[in-house]
Amino acid sequence: xxxxxxxxxxxxxxxxxxxxxxxxxxxxxxxxxxxxxxxxxxxxxxxxxxxxxxxxxxxxxxxxxxxxxxxxxxxxxxxxxxxxxxxxxxxxxxxxxxxxxxxxxxxxxxxxxxxxxxxxxxxxxxxxxxxxxxxxxxxxxxxxxxxxxxxxxxxxxxxxxxxxxxxxxxxxxxxxxxxxxxxxxxxxxxxxxxxxxxxxxxxxxxxxxxxxxxxxxxxx
Ligand code: DX5
Ligand code: ZN
Numbered sequence: 310x311x312x313x314x315x316x317x318x319x320x321x322x323x324x325x326x327x328x329x330x331x332x333x334x335x336x337x338x339x340x341x342x343x344x345x346x347x348x349x350x351x352x353x354x355x356x357x358x359x360x361x362x363x364x365x366x367x368x369x370x371x372x373x374x375x376x377x378x379x380x381x382x383x384x385x386x387x388x389x390x391x392x393x394x395x396x397x398x399x400x401x402x403x404x405x406x407x408x409x410x411x412x413x414x415x416x417x418x419x420x421x422x423x424x425x426x427x428x429x430x431x432x433x434x435x436x437x438x439x440x441x442x443x444x445x446x447x448x449x450x451x452x453x454x455x456x457x458x459x460x461x462x463x464x465x466x467x468x469x470x471x472x473x474x475x476x477x478x479x480x481x482x483x484x485x486x487x488x489x490x491x492x493x494x495x496x497x498x499x500x501x502x503x504x505x506x507x508x509x510x511x512x513x514x515x516x517x518x519x520x521x522x523x524x525x526x527x528x529x
Pocket of ligand 1: 507
């Protein structure tokens, strides 16, 4: 049986009621917290930074999966480890020395993730896949929640899965952007292990039940 990891994206939470929304996720069947950090340079939006993550960490009782959409992420690896990140994901497009960055993340005791923008070919990970704990395939252009899912993602998952198997790597696959009950099952069938969901969870009438439903749909 395949048990898919569900990672609600806090970007879609109500920031004026952040503790309440974190407690909802704590009490739910969700597995991780997905935390989007945007710098207004790598992506055309600014989300939130260290003080907010520090506040989230105090209450969050599940794995903290931090997605850095920032230039030069190497500068902040130690900082994010100190703020409670369990998984730190950097963008392939922001890392000219990706291998070094991955080693630095692991040296701080975190799992190392690499995110690929929709236009970035999975074949570019041929030489690093064995060093990567998780690949995050962006299924929207990063920067905003609530965008619609890019259909080409399914074939990227299949290509990535093929690469992981061929290289005998233990990398898991995360999908980020536009995930709903309409595409969740097909994503998992294609090979996804982790589904990030922002708006679909937090803007639902009943986020807890929505997570239960997502879990059910994706248990194959
Ligand atoms: C987009 C972020 C996503 C976003 C997902 O740049 O990386 O994690 O919060 O939100 P939804 O699920 O609403 O597309
Ligand atoms: Zn994200």
